[in-house]
Amino acid sequence: MHTSPSPAVQALFLFLSENNEGLQNAALVLGGGKALNRVQHLLDHLGAARQLTRRARLDLVALHELFTLKYVGDPLRLETALFAEIDPMDPMVEEICLLTDRLEDHMRAIDAASDLPVFDFDIAA
Structure with missing residues (x-):
């Protein structure tokens, strides 16, 4: 039997759907x-799947890391070079x-709605 996603997961899906162009643009600019x-x-x-699979969770964590500039500063990473090209005054x-x-x-x-953390944010972060 297929269960429907929790309200928190449904809200995430709606956010991703409504902001898909902006998310794609940001990913391209930053990564x-x-x-x-x-x-x-x-x-x-x-x-298509309408569920939060392991792969989707990993991709969401990677997206969050990209958007929070986790790898900017490492001279060997593309993210550092791309970030250096961004004008801080750009509305983007x-x-x-x-x-x-x-x-x-x-x-x-x-995470708050789950028995076990799905994304397991570091409290110190």
Whole structure:
């Protein structure tokens, strides 16, 4: 029997659906073509599967890490070079920040509604 996603997971799916263009643009700007492909796969997968699979959880964590600039500063990472090209005054910066905050809010809501953490955010972070 197939169970429907929890309200927190449904809210995440709605957020991803409503913001899919912005999420793709942000992924491309911050992580290049590989990050864009990963986000497109995530959006396609969630649209078809309508459940939070292990792969989707991993992709969401990777997206969150990209948006929170986890790898910026490592000179060997593409993210560092791409970030250096962004004009801090570009309106896209504010949109990326808002998307990041909302994505994290949805991920934390899923964790709060679950018996075991799904995304397991580090409390110290």
